[in-house]
Amino acid sequence: MPKDWFEWHDLYNTEPRMQQRLQLVRESLSKSLDACPAGIIRVVSVCAGDGRDLLGTLSNHPRSKDVYARLIELNPKLVERGRAAIESAGLGKQIEFINGDATISSNYIGVVPADIVIVCGVFGHLADEAELRSLLRNLSFLCKKGSFIIWTRRYRGRANGISYFENVRKVLREAAFEEVSFKLTLTKDVGVGTHRYLSEGSALPKDQQLFVFFDLPTE
Numbered sequence: 001m002p003k004d005w006f007e008w009h010d011l012y013n014t015e016p017r018m019q020q021r022l023q024l025v026r027e028s029l030s031k032s033l034d035a036c037p038a039g040i041i042r043v044v045s046v047c048a049g050d051g052r053d054l055l056g057t058l059s060n061h062p063r064s065k066d067v068y069a070r071l072i073e074l075n076p077k078l079v080e081r082g083r084a085a086i087e088s089a090g091l092g093k094q095i096e097f098i099n100g101d102a103t104i105s106s107n108y109i110g111v112v113p114a115d116i117v118i119v120c121g122v123f124g125h126l127a128d129e130a131e132l133r134s135l136l137r138n139l140s141f142l143c144k145k146g147s148f149i150i151w152t153r154r155y156r157g158r159a160n161g162i163s164y165f166e167n168v169r170k171v172l173r174e175a176a177f178e179e180v181s182f183k184l185t186l187t188k189d190v191g192v193g194t195h196r197y198l199s200e201g202s203a204l205p206k207d208q209q210l211f212v213f214f215d216l217p218t219e
Helices: 005-013 016-035 052-058 076-088 129-141 164-174
Strands: 041-046 067-073 095-099 116-119 148-154 177-184 190-197
Touching (some): 005 016, 005 076, 016 052, 016 116, 016 148, 016 177, 041 052, 052 067, 067 076, 076 095, 129 164, 148 164, 164 177, 164 190
Parallel strands (some): 041 116
Antiparallel strands (some): 148 190, 177 190
């Protein structure tokens, strides 16, 4: 078991489940970029890790020069590694990596509403369905009509007769998100979804906590 999120991200080098999840997220990001209208594409990554999902996608995507992104991550070692990768890729003028708390609304000022919101590795670290619903309501502060969100969820059995995958999809539908795609890894224990926001966004509040993230690195 990794002791922190920096060690957890090193599992991408050895774990098939993690590698398959990353591949599916990158595929979803690529298709979402393709579907965005002409012009600047604003991207936000919530609890971004070292940013390898977005950076790996932009490395060979034809619309990479249209992207302006903000990645938010609390772990300073992951931010350091991500910033180094950004500079190496020559994307320093397009992508900013903030070492900060992704649960606080003020860290999103200036980049929202976004065209694509990445919320990978987040839903599995919410206390319950009520917290999930709260987060999805608060995504209206980051989104606009037509925005894509890309999310992941690990399978951990069923609750009240419904799998954790299906519960997330159900709550998303109820929160005005239309499903674009949903795929499982070959190991069948990680789901990757893409949804599109059908409602109008809301003005970003100042210094509001958007959700509560908890737990050790297991997602």
